[in-house]
Amino acid sequence: MFGTIVWVLIGLLLLVVIWRTGIGMLRSMTSPLPAPPPAGEMRRINVRYRCGVCGVELRMVMAPDQDPPPPRHCLEDMDFVAPVE
Numbered sequence: 001m002f003g004t005i006v007w008v009l010i011g012l013l014l015l016v017v018i019w020r021t022g023i024g025m026l027r028s029m030t031s032p033l034p035a036p037p038p039a040g041e042m043r044r045i046n047v048r049y050r051c052g053v054c055g056v057e058l059r060m061v062m063a064p065d066q067d068p069p070p071p072r073h074c075l076e077d078m079d080f081v082a083p084v085e
């Protein structure tokens, strides 16, 4: 009788350990992305890019530096179009 209780307790303990490990692994896999740099380090820009494949155009208004690498669309680098006034 006593032996059974001990085994049940050991089983429960193992369950808790496995459960904790699982949660920890989940947490490490879904760790948040690095925070963006503070606003003071971002530069306000205003440039347009066009996708040479499908023709979509977008405007970039904020970047870590004045001359950021072009974004990609359709697996290609987008073409720099013109600064927007």
Ligand SMILES: [Zn+2]
Pocket: 051, 052, 053, 054, 055, 056, 073, 074
């Ligand atoms: Zn595209």
